[in-house]
Amino acid sequence: MKNLILLLIAVLMSTTTKTGAQEVQVVYAEVGQTITLKAPDGLPSSNYLYWLLKIDDAKPLAWRNSLGGKQINEHWKDKLALNVDSLVIQNIRQEDFRKYVCKVTLNSGTHSTITYEVVKLTVRMNPPSHLLHGETLFLSCAVETRPGPEIHWLNPHGEKKYSQLTIRATSQDNGLWTCVVNNNNRAQVSVTVLDLSPAPSGPLYTSKARPLNVPCSLGPKITWEQLRAKNLTEVFWQFFPKPDSPPQTLFNLSLKDLTWKSDQNFGLRPVPDAKKQSLSLTTSRAKEENRGDYVCALKFPNGMTLKRTVHVEVLEITSSPGTEVVSGQQLNLTCSLGHRLPSGLRLKWIPPSGRSLPSLTPDRHPDHITIPEAGKGDGGKWSCELWQNGTRLTSTEITVKIEPKLSVWMLVVICSVAAIVILVLILSIILYRRRQRRMGHLRRQLCQCKTPKPKGFYRS
Structure with a gap:
């Protein structure tokens, strides 16, 4: 019984009905649309085809014969076009929603x-x-018949939706929405959702002294003119060094000439031309202070804001007591993101060439390596790589120089040289003082006369 009822409903909702010997087909169209009414297939070659408004019209809208002759009614020339077996109605107006008759005749009579x-x-x-993005979108698709046909929407991804729907628009709704009537007739509307391109799904990893690019751009085919039409008020970058820290404004975009103005930059700079839709920040050498959350935002009236957040992690290696270590000293190397390593990430150390990593003594933390007594083989470039599920995210390196220990003989030589220098200095001072005394004594001997002559000296 249930199947019989469903079958009856399907028959009632069909777009083709019959009244006596006359067949009726329903065609759905919008105002301004162009439609094509096609004659039945398999017509005899010697037929005459007439298009009329009523079955008994004396003067048809258009006709054609088997020899290729055709004609369109004078009052409908700007409205109709006639193909071999179809009538094209262009730019439909309200008065064009009516019934049209296709009559096929042969020499023997009506076919x-x-x-x-x-x-x-x-x-x-x-x-x-x-x-x-986030605004309410209302879509409706309806016809002026009772009972109405089956109607539904197809979103840009081909998913079936209701004939009337209200949604909060996202970039996923961007594209052509199709109204489908009785699984045959279709009408489309274009939905444009203004939004930024998606941000990276996870943190953006780089390392100290390597390039850093913080992405942000307008969505595909979105223009500044469209954003200005929605009363765009402000475009800016903010930086949060820590999750709970107050925001720090980095850059503001002048909407007049689309140029950036810097408040503070932390070594970053915007890409040169914002007119090309890119709002990204970049630097050739990332720093430890570049860690944090970067927010790219477009502000509109009524509290509407389009924004993207990019989390940046910077990997670095630090060495204690420094990058120059005396042979025999303890060397501590730390590779980290500045915080505890998240689950799913691991570090891989690559020691200098010829150095065997298993002989090292790592402590409890995987990001830390301790060498109790650094030797000559521990000098060179140490690398640290960050991995996730078999993928290397980034890497960094540091060069450690091992200075040799001072031997006893070297200490003796240094002390001897220092003693000689001190002795030479003392001897020079003694000789200088003796010379000063001698010169003073000679000066006193030459100046003993009570009444010296104006010219020269005389013996007394």
């Missing part, structure tokens, strides 16, 4: 007659133009 009922299909979208 077949089919009636097309053109029914108005109304598709509404609010707002009618582009909208911001």
Whole structure:
């Protein structure tokens, strides 16, 4: 019984009905649309094809014969086009929603007659133009018949939706929405959702002294003119060094000429030309202070804001007591992101060439290596790689120089040289003082006369 009822409903909702010997086909169309009414297939070659508004019209809208001759009614020339077996109705107006008759005749008389009922299909979208991510989108698709046909929407990904729906728009809704009537007739509307391109799904990993690019850009095919039409008020970058820290404004974009103004930059700079839709930040050498969350934001009235957050992690190696270590000293190497390593990430150490990593003594932390007594073989470039599920995310390195120990003989030589230098210095001072005394004594001997002559010296 249930199957019988479903079959009856399907028959009632069919777009083709019969009244006596006359066949009626329903065609759905929007105002302004162009439709094609096609004559039945398999017509005899010697037929005459007439298109009429009523079955008994004396003067048809258009006709054609088997020899290729054809004609369109004078009052409909700007409205109709006639192909071999079809009638094209262009730019449909309200008065064009009516019944049209296709009559096929042979020399022996009428061969077949089919009636097309053109029914108005109304598709509404609010707002009618582009909208911001998060704004409410209303879509409606309806016809002026009772009972109505089966109607549904297909979103840009081909997923079936209701004939009337209200959604909060996202970038996934961007594209062509299709209204489907009785799984045959279709009407499309274009939905443009203004949004930024998606941010990276996870943290952005780099390492100290390596390039860093913090991505942000307008979505595909989105223009500054469209954003200005939605009363865009501000475009800016903010930086959060820590999750609970207050925001620090890095850059503001002048909407007049699309140039950036810097408040503080932490070594970063915007890409040169914002007119090309890219708002990214970049630097050739990342620093430890570049760790944190970067927020790219477009601000609109009524509290609407489009924003993307990019979390940046910077990997670095530190050495204690420094990068120059005396042979025999303890060497501590630490590779980290500045915090505890998240689950799923691991570090891989690569020691200098010829150095065997298993002989080292790691402590409890996988990011730390301790060498109790550094030797000559421990000098060179140490590398540290960050891995996740078989993928290397980034790497960093540090060069350690091992200075040789001072031997006893070297200490003796150094002390001897120092003693000689000190002795030479003392001897020089003694000789200098003796010379000063001698010169003073000679000066006193030459100046003993009570009344010296004006010219020269005389013996007393």
